[in-house]
Amino acid sequence: MSRLIILLALLGMVGCSDDSSPSGPSPNNSTNNSTNNPTNNSGSNNTNQTNQNTSNNPEDMGVTEDMASDMPEPDMAEDMEPDLPAIEDFPCFHPSSETGCPEGEFGGGAMFTAMELPEDNSCCFDFNSDGATDNRLGTLLGIATSLGFDVNEGLAEALQFGDVIYVLEFANLANTTRDSEFDLTFYTGRDTDIDFEPNFAGNGSVYLRGDAFNSEMPIDPKWQFSEASLSEGVVEASGGTMLLEFPGLLEEVRIQAINVRLEANLSSDSDLAAGGRVTLSQGKLGGIILRDDFYGSLNDASKACECLNREVYDQRASGTYACNSTLADETACQTALPGCRFLASSQYCGVLGTLSGNVDIDTDGDGDNDGYSFGATFETVGTKIEGIDPF
Ligand SMILES: [Ca+2]
Ligand SMILES: [Ca+2]
Ligand SMILES: [Ca+2]
Numbered sequence: 001m002s003r004l005i006i007l008l009a010l011l012g013m014v015g016c017s018d019d020s021s022p023s024g025p026s027p028n029n030s031t032n033n034s035t036n037n038p039t040n041n042s043g044s045n046n047t048n049q050t051n052q053n054t055s056n057n058p059e060d061m062g063v064t065e066d067m068a069s070d071m072p073e074p075d076m077a078e079d080m081e082p083d084l085p086a087i088e089d090f091p092c093f094h095p096s097s098e099t100g101c102p103e104g105e106f107g108g109g110a111m112f113t114a115m116e117l118p119e120d121n122s123c124c125f126d127f128n129s130d131g132a133t134d135n136r137l138g139t140l141l142g143i144a145t146s147l148g149f150d151v152n153e154g155l156a157e158a159l160q161f162g163d164v165i166y167v168l169e170f171a172n173l174a175n176t177t178r179d180s181e182f183d184l185t186f187y188t189g190r191d192t193d194i195d196f197e198p199n200f201a202g203n204g205s206v207y208l209r210g211d212a213f214n215s216e217m218p219i220d221p222k223w224q225f226s227e228a229s230l231s232e233g234v235v236e237a238s239g240g241t242m243l244l245e246f247p248g249l250l251e252e253v254r255i256q257a258i259n260v261r262l263e264a265n266l267s268s269d270s271d272l273a274a275g276g277r278v279t280l281s282q283g284k285l286g287g288i289i290l291r292d293d294f295y296g297s298l299n300d301a302s303k304a305c306e307c308l309n310r311e312v313y314d315q316r317a318s319g320t321y322a323c324n325s326t327l328a329d330e331t332a333c334q335t336a337l338p339g340c341r342f343l344a345s346s347q348y349c350g351v352l353g354t355l356s357g358n359v360d361i362d363t364d365g366d367g368d369n370d371g372y373s374f375g376a377t378f379e380t381v382g383t384k385i386e387g388i389d390p391f
Contacts, residue, residue, distance in 0.1 A: 090230070092273035093173040093182070104274030104385075105219075106208070107171035111189065111383035112159055113200060115166070115285070116152045117141055117376045124375035125261045125286035127361050134373035136360040137289065151246060158247035162196035165189035166242075167206055168280070169385060170272050173230075184228035184235070184262070185221045186242040187212040192386050202277060202381030207389035212243075216388050223256070230266065235280065237262040244289060244374070253297045257374065259363065260287035270382065277382020285378055288371040291359050295321045298343065298352070305340035307333035312343050313353065319368060321356040323349035 092098060094107030118135060119142025127134045141151045158164035167189040174181040189206035191199055198204040214220040226239030240260035246253055264283035271277050292315075299311035308329060313321040325346040333344035343349050359369040 090173060090272050092271075092276075094171045094272065094274040094276070096273065102274045102276070105387055106385040107169050107274060108270065108272040108276035108278040109206070109383040109385040110168045110170075110278040110280050110380035111199065111202075111204075111206065112166040112378055113381050114379040115155055115159060115376050116378075117155075117374060119152075121375075123286070123377055124263075124284035127259065127286070127288060127373045133375060134286070134360060135375040136358070136372045137374035138376075140355075140358070140372075154247050155245075158245075160200060162191050162199060164245055164247055165191065165199075165206055167208065167383060167385065168278070168380070170278055173272075180230040182228050182230060184225040184237045184240070186223040186225075186240065186260075187221065187385075188243060189383075189385075190389055199383060200381065202279065202383070205384040205386045207386055207391075209389050213388070219388075225260065225262065228262075233266050233268065235262065235264045235266050240287070242285075242287065253294075253301065255289050255293050255297050257287035257289050258371075260285065264378070264380075275384050277384060278380070279382050280378075280380040283378035283380065284375070286373070286375040288361050288363055288373055290363065290371045291319065291321075291356055292370070294372070295356060301339055302343040305333065305336055305343065307336045307340055308344055312349055319356075319370060321353050323353045325349045 092101035094104070117138035119138050121133050121135050121139065123135060123138075124133060126132060155164070159166075165188060167187045169185045169187060170182060171185070172183040188209040188211060190209055192205040192207055196204070199206065210216065212222055214222050223241045223243060225237035228235065228237035238261045240262065242257050242260050244255050244257050262283065262285050264280035267279035267281060270279050295313045295315070299313050302308045302312040303310060308325075312323055312325050312329075314324050315321055323343075323346060325344050327346065329344040330341075330346065333340050336344070359371055361371040361373050362369050363371045
């Protein structure tokens with residue numbers, strides 16, 4: 001509780017002048033519509049596998065050569081697609097109907113073992129096209145660290161002990177011969193048993209949590225990248241959504257980030273088949289938390305407090321938020337959980353409200369900043385995705 005108060009008081013000290021100085025005229029809003037992009041599990045790449053086998057078969061090539069005089073040259077050129085570089089072979093990329101390939105509902109899985117928001121702008125992406133990477137959230141958290149509260153430490157512990165499990169799933173490679181686009185999906189997970197050590201070492205299995213789905217039947221994941229590609233051992237993705245949590249700091253607050261980008265190295269021993277394990281290293285993540293989502297999450301938390309039972313943040317015409325907690329609320333919440341006590345305190349709730357002016361990104365291009373940028377480094381080990389959490 002006290003650490004939280006100190007943090008928020010400090011965050012308030014950062015000031016709220018940024019709202020009046022909107023960043024450049026080139027907002028990155030091209031990917032806003034990616035939210036809730038449903039998974040395409042049509043298995044359409046089976047045909048592509050066949051194409052690859054045909055074109056790579058030496059005997060077929062020989063036949064083609066023999067018949068070359070009968071064939072018009074333009075067709076030859078088209079078939080061989082000389083301008084497109086060959087890409088890596090990904091055997092059994094989920095889903096695959098090739099003989100001997102594993103079958104299952106979900107593709108290869110990577111599980112976060114580390115995630116850290118640098119406390120400056122050193123990572124990871126430029127969201128307002130001014131040439132500098134943006135990480136407003138990390139900068140704010142850095143102030144907390146300087147006073148003894150390390151948010152990154154809380155996240156590291158939560159990932160190490162499985163209190164927070166983040167999983168990336170690899171599926172639906174577009175075309176194995178000429179197009180390395182695939183579906184990259186972000187899930188929250190749960191260990192399939194009570195021993196998390198094997199998971200952390202890359203030998204475990206996880207269930208995907210129900211809250212990671214808009215619908216489980218048919219499968220419709222909540223958090224997905226609109227574009228993802230694999231090339232020369234590097235994964236690149238953009239237009240994504242994911243969940244951000246602040247374990248140990250603001251337990252009640254779980255926020256969906258938008259415009260999420262990702263870059264990471266794919267280990268060569270990664271298995272992209274159904275149930276396979278995928279290892280990413282030197283990962284970079286970045287995205288935006290919308291101010292409305294952040295204060296909406298706090299309002300959800302206050303509504304869930306019996307002693308408050310209402311939204312404590314009111315939105316001003318300017319887009320910033322003001323806390324409406326009163327002394328009577330403070331009294332009513334005296335014996336409630338720390339989060340509720342905080343939101344009932346007009347003083348601390350109010351301090352957090354001043355943060356609402358600290359946004360640094362204009363996501364909709366209207367000239368007013370409306371979101372907080374973040375950047376984070378991450379590492380993963382492989383994990384088997386066992387399926388959707390049955391419990
Ligand atoms: Ca920037
Ligand atoms: Ca386990
Ligand atoms: Ca805006």
